[in-house]
Amino acid sequence: MSIAIGEVVSVKGVSIVLDLYEESNKETLFYNGEKFNGVSIQEHILIRRGFKDIVAIVQGEYLDERFKSEDEKSYIRKIELKPIGFYDHKKFQEGIKHLPMIRDIAYLMSEDQVRGIYGEAEQEFVVGNIVKEDLPISLPWSKLFNTHLGVFGNTGSGKSNTLTNLYTTLFTNKRDQINGKSQFVVIDFNGEYTKHQLIERGELKSVYELDTKGNEGDKFPLSEAAFWDVEVFSILFKATENTQSPFLKRVVTGRERFREQPNSLTNYTVKTVERALTSTSPKKEFIEIIREVSKIVGNEDLANRIEQLSWHGVQSKFYITGTQRFLNGGDNDPVYINEFRQHVTAIQSNGLTPFDELRLRINVQLLADLIGGFVQFEHIQPLLKRIESSMGSMKKVFEVGEDPVKKLLSVISLRKTNQEMKKVIPLLLAKYYYGVHKDDVIETSPPNKTFHLIIDEAHNVLSMQSNRESESWKDYRLELFEEIIKEGRKFGFYLTLSSQRPADISPTIMSQIHNFFIHRLVNDRDLMLLDNTISSLDSLSRSMIPNLAKGCAVITGTSFDLPMVVQFNKLKKDHQPDSDDVNLKALWAKSEDS
Numbered sequence: 001m002s003i004a005i006g007e008v009v010s011v012k013g014v015s016i017v018l019d020l021y022e023e024s025n026k027e028t029l030f031y032n033g034e035k036f037n038g039v040s041i042q043e044h045i046l047i048r049r050g051f052k053d054i055v056a057i058v059q060g061e062y063l064d065e066r067f068k069s070e071d072e073k074s075y076i077r078k079i080e081l082k083p084i085g086f087y088d089h090k091k092f093q094e095g096i097k098h099l100p101m102i103r104d105i106a107y108l109m110s111e112d113q114v115r116g117i118y119g120e121a122e123q124e125f126v127v128g129n130i131v132k133e134d135l136p137i138s139l140p141w142s143k144l145f146n147t148h149l150g151v152f153g154n155t156g157s158g159k160s161n162t163l164t165n166l167y168t169t170l171f172t173n174k175r176d177q178i179n180g181k182s183q184f185v186v187i188d189f190n191g192e193y194t195k196h197q198l199i200e201r202g203e204l205k206s207v208y209e210l211d212t213k214g215n216e217g218d219k220f221p222l223s224e225a226a227f228w229d230v231e232v233f234s235i236l237f238k239a240t241e242n243t244q245s246p247f248l249k250r251v252v253t254g255r256e257r258f259r260e261q262p263n264s265l266t267n268y269t270v271k272t273v274e275r276a277l278t279s280t281s282p283k284k285e286f287i288e289i290i291r292e293v294s295k296i297v298g299n300e301d302l303a304n305r306i307e308q309l310s311w312h313g314v315q316s317k318f319y320i321t322g323t324q325r326f327l328n329g330g331d332n333d334p335v336y337i338n339e340f341r342q343h344v345t346a347i348q349s350n351g352l353t354p355f356d357e358l359r360l361r362i363n364v365q366l367l368a369d370l371i372g373g374f375v376q377f378e379h380i381q382p383l384l385k386r387i388e389s390s391m392g393s394m395k396k397v398f399e400v401g402e403d404p405v406k407k408l409l410s411v412i413s414l415r416k417t418n419q420e421m422k423k424v425i426p427l428l429l430a431k432y433y434y435g436v437h438k439d440d441v442i443e444t445s446p447p448n449k450t451f452h453l454i455i456d457e458a459h460n461v462l463s464m465q466s467n468r469e470s471e472s473w474k475d476y477r478l479e480l481f482e483e484i485i486k487e488g489r490k491f492g493f494y495l496t497l498s499s500q501r502p503a504d505i506s507p508t509i510m511s512q513i514h515n516f517f518i519h520r521l522v523n524d525r526d527l528m529l530l531d532n533t534i535s536s537l538d539s540l541s542r543s544m545i546p547n548l549a550k551g552c553a554v555i556t557g558t559s560f561d562l563p564m565v566v567q568f569n570k571l572k573k574d575h576q577p578d579s580d581d582v583n584l585k586a587l588w589a590k591s592e593d594s
Contacts, residue, residue: 002036002107002110003107005106006019007019008047008106011100016083020079025077036111037111037132038108040061041061043058043132044057044113044114045106046108048104048107049098053086054083054085056081056083056084057082058080059540064077092117094561114135118130118137125139127165130564131552131566131567145494146494147489147514147557148489148495149515149516150496150513150516151497151519152517152519153518154500154519154520154523155500158550159500161568162517162568163498163517164197164577165569171409181448181449182452184452185409185453186456187429187453188413189414192456193578197577198411203407205411206404206410207410208411210396210397210414210421211397212393214396217397219397221402221404222404223400224400226428226435229431230248233252235476237390238386247383251358251362254365265349266348269297269364273293273367274341275371276371277318278329278330280329280330282318284311285377286318287309297349301343305340320335320339359388393417422461423477426461427461434453441492449492451492462477462497462509464478478506485512497509501523501526502526503523503525510533511533514557516530520547534557536558536563537563544565549567551567552568
């Protein structure tokens with residue numbers, strides 16, 4: 001038996017009121033060598049109803065006046081409770097199945113009893129303490145890491161430490177068991193996980209520090225299948241649906257159709273340029289395209305000859321500048337034979353990088369389409385400009401050809417990339433990894449391996465508020481991640497999202513997250529989204545969110561029987577994410593000394 005502290009005086013729905021005994025106001029009590037916390041907000045209380053033990057949590061308290069006479073009155077301390085579960089055969093069961101009756105006696109719960117509500121802490125998976133009871137809390141790792149996770153909180157609230165703590169604890173205790181069976185990829189927008197965080201750099205951890213501002217950054221290996229993708233090209237280059245997307249499709253399908261034939265690209269380029277220069281109905285745009293082709297393949301002689309060509313507007317023909325020598329077209333055109341043929345037939349496309357091959361194929365395909373009258377140059381020209389603009393950055397961050405090395409953990413840092421690549425890279429990586437993993441496990445049920453994509457600062461790529469991108473790009477980006485979060489679980493593909501602004505993330509994505517770690521949030525839109533998204537978040541826990549201390553989080557979701565307020569342990573200095581606040585006292589002190 002425990003310490004009796006009061007009796008039930010009111011039961012209205014699930015709202016219970018207790019009259020407390022006078023001796024129940026102490027902060028800490030001891031009984032039979034066990035420690036009991038006194039009655040206060042968020043404390044756990046046990047109410048005995050016959051042979052049933054009902055567990056309730058304190059929601060509020062107040063004083064009730066009682067008059068003994070006209071001149072004398074006393075105060076009775078009352079508390080309001082909400083039932084959260086009950087004990088069945090000495091095992092706690094979540095949910096409201098039994099309610100107390102008037103005059104039922106309430107008792108304090110010992111630390112061991114409270115610990116039993118939240119599960120016994122496995123010492124190897126302890127990540128922090130429950131704030132109120134100051135009891136160690138561990139991860140239900142077997143139920144947690146096969147779900148989609150969300151870690152949310154304002155800047156400086158401790159969400160990066162929580163995210164790092166979760167996976168550091170997992171890798172520290174389960175690294176050998178999961179290596180080879182699961183893969184973890186971190187998309188790191190701010191370069192917070194590139195050193196010794198999560199796992200020491202080495203055999204099990206790859207770090208790619210991408211850089212679009214210089215040439216010293218790492219290059220992420222991308223397979224040909226992931227690169228030569230019509231959907232990716234269409235979205236990447238913002239291709240219009242009716243003209244530019246079909247054009248890109250012809251580029252990709254043409255490559256696929258003839259890729260096994262030796263020198264197919266060289267032969268195609270030679271024949272197309274020859275057809276353009278011997279056409280009986282030439283177009284002014286031919287010169288610009290052939291000039292670009294000659295630069296890509298490195299044929300300076302052809303480029304110099306093309307520079308000498310001019311367009312005669314009246315006759316609609318090409319002629320050599322300063323002469324009357326016209327290209328009249330036809331197979332036996334002497335000007336073409338004498339001036340251009342030997343340079344055209346010398347074209348070689350061998351040794352081109354995938355990026356230059358893409359540029360060459362696009363220009364040759366455009367030239368062929370113009371000859372055949374399939375497209376208008378002004379419809380495709382804007383696409384060429386966008387491709388040239390994006391290609392410079394892509395060359396600096398991607399290396400096309402080989403698949404990425406499959407290590408337990410890969411960190412892709414986007415700290416030094418431009419805004420365009422910050423949007424593009426997560427999309428390409430998510431599409432690539434999801435497709436590869438799904439193909440690997442499609443024949444296996446349940447999957448025999450898992451993939452975990454961790455996106456820090458997820459609002460950068462999952463936001464619905466961006467006005468700097470086209471609607472088609474935004475729709476494709478969100479649809480891809482919505483498909484992953486809705487369908488990925490059945491393939492063993494899980495997302496972990498960390499963000500300062502959950503309200504900016506697609507509501508569809510937020511609604512599919514299974515478990516939440518919520519740090520301090522003060523914005524009304526963020527708090528309203530949580531109310532509408534998380535059914536397991538009780539009103540008391542929700543009311544605490546705007547005032548949570550640093551490192552403190554409300555944990556709730558499908559892997560937890562009850563919402564918990566947990567103070568996460570702070571990691572060792574060299575394992576913390578690189579997101580510390582600036583120490584102005586130390587910084588400015590140095591300035592004074594100098």
